[in-house]
Amino acid sequence: MPARNILVINCGSSSIKFALVGEAQAQFPLSGIAERLGQPEAVLRWRRGDEKDCLAIPHAGHSAALAHLLPLVREASGGLLHGIGHRVVHGGEHFTAAQRIDAEVLEAIRAVAPLAPLHNPANLLGIEAAIEVYPDLPQVAVFDTAFHQTLPEHAYRYALPEVLYRDHGLRRYGFHGTSHHYVGQRAAELAGLPFEASNWLSAHLGNGCSTCAIVDGRSRDTSMGLTPLEGLVMGTRSGDVDPNLHSHLARTLGWDLARIERLLNHESGLLGLSGLSNDMRSLEQARADGHAGATLAIEVFCYRLAKSLAAMSCALPHLDGLIFTGGIGENSPLIRSKTVAHLRLLGLALDETANERCVRGTGGEIQATGHPRVLVVPTDEERQIALETLDLLDD
Structure with missing residues (x-):
C-alpha cells in the first residue's frame, strides 16, 4: 500500500490551523494557518519545505478558507489525500477514542458544547466546512479529552452531590490528551x-x-x-x-x-x-x-x-x-x-x-x-x- 496523506485541522472561532501529514515523511509537506476569518484582514499563510507564502482572503469564512487551501493540499499531496483528522477539544464521557464523523457523532459533539463553549462550536465549524469542501473524504474527530477517559472514578469525581455528576456531567475531564499520549509513547520508545x-x-x-x-x-x-x-x-x-x-x-x-x-x-x-x-x-x-x-x-x-x-x-x-x-x-x-x-x-x-x-x-x-x-x-x-x-x- 502506498504511503497515505492526512490533512489535520485545528479550528478556532476565527482561525484554522492545518498540517498535511505524510505517513512516511518526517516533515510536514504543508502546514499553516488561516486567520482573522470573517474579517477584511483575513489571510491564509502556509509553509512548504523552506518556502513561506501567504494569500489575502478578505472576509473569507471557514468554508471559503478551506476552498482556498484545497489547491495547496492537492499540490503538496500529489493529488492523494486519504482523510481529514479534526482536533475536537471536548468529547465528554461519550468518546473514549477517535471517531469517524457521522451525523450521530456531530450531534454528540454539539451536545457537550456547554462544557467547552469557546472550543467545541468552533471545532464544529471546521468539521462542517471540511465536509462541505471535501464531501468524499473520510473525516475523523480526535478528542483532547479521550486519552483521560481511563481516569479511575476517585481521580475524576469532584466532592459534589451525586446528582450534579449524574444529570449534568460535572466531573474532571482533562485536556492536552493528544499531546500527553504522543510524548508518553515517544518517551517509552526512546527509553x-x-x-x-x-x-x-x-x-x-x-x-x-x-x-x-x-x-x-x-x-x-x-x-x-x-x-x-x-x-x-x-x-x-x-x-x-x-x-x-x-x-x-x-x-x-x-x-x-x-x-x-x-x-x-x-x-x-x-x-x-x-x-x-x-x-x-x-x-x-x-x-x-x-x-x-x-x-x-x-x-x-x-x-x-x-x-x-x-x-x-x-x-x-x-x-x-x-x-x-x-x-x-x-x-x-x-x-x-x-x-x-x-x-x-x-x-x-x-x-x-x-x-x-x-x-x-x-x-x-x-x-x-x-x-x-x-x-x-x-x-x-x-x-x-x-x-x-x-x-x-x-x-
Whole structure:
C-alpha cells in the first residue's frame, strides 16, 4: 500500500490551523494557518519545505478558507489525500477514542458544547466546512479529552452531590490528551520500554499547561478538570484558586460572573503575576534584567508545577521518567531546572549541560548520572491526530 496523506485541522472561532501529514515523511509537506476569518484582514499563510507564502482572503469564512487551501493540499499531496483528522477539544464521557464523523457523532459533539463553549462550536465549524469542501473524504474527530477517559472514578469525581455528576456531567475531564499520549509513547520508545508497561509523569507547558500521570499506556490522573482552567499556572489562566474566590469578588468588588471569568481566563497566570507578559521568553529576559514581577511569576509557575507533578506521582506504581514538552517545556532550561529542584524527594536531578542543550526541537535525556530519567520530548499533536485517523481508516 502506498504511503497515505492526512490533512489535520485545528479550528478556532476565527482561525484554522492545518498540517498535511505524510505517513512516511518526517516533515510536514504543508502546514499553516488561516486567520482573522470573517474579517477584511483575513489571510491564509502556509509553509512548504523552506518556502513561506501567504494569500489575502478578505472576509473569507471557514468554508471559503478551506476552498482556498484545497489547491495547496492537492499540490503538496500529489493529488492523494486519504482523510481529514479534526482536533475536537471536548468529547465528554461519550468518546473514549477517535471517531469517524457521522451525523450521530456531530450531534454528540454539539451536545457537550456547554462544557467547552469557546472550543467545541468552533471545532464544529471546521468539521462542517471540511465536509462541505471535501464531501468524499473520510473525516475523523480526535478528542483532547479521550486519552483521560481511563481516569479511575476517585481521580475524576469532584466532592459534589451525586446528582450534579449524574444529570449534568460535572466531573474532571482533562485536556492536552493528544499531546500527553504522543510524548508518553515517544518517551517509552526512546527509553527502550514498552509503552503499555511503563510509567511516566508528563508536563505539557505552553500558554496552556497541564500535567499527567501515565500508567501502562493509560492516563490515570491529570491536572486540568471540567474546563482547561483547573490546575497549573498558565499564560493568562490562573489555574487553581480558592473555589470561593467568585463569591468573594462579587461581594467585595461587585463583579459579575462574566467579569470574574475574564479575570481568571485572560488576565491572570503569568500575565497577572508579572504585570508584563504571558510569554515565558519575555519573562525570562525581564527576570535577567531584574524585573521583580517576572521573577515572581517564574517562581510561582515552577513551584506550582512541581507541586502538581508530586501530586500526580500518587497515581504511579513506580517512576520510569519525567517528560517535559510543549513550547515552554521544550525550550526553557530555566523552567526545567527550577521545577526539578523542587522535586528532590522524588530523587530527580539534572545534568545542566544536557539540559541547556535541549532547545529548539532538540530533545533527549537530561537527568544527572544515577538519578531517575528526565526527558525533553518535542510534542507532535498533528502527527498523533493523523496516526489516530489512519488507525480508524484501517478498521
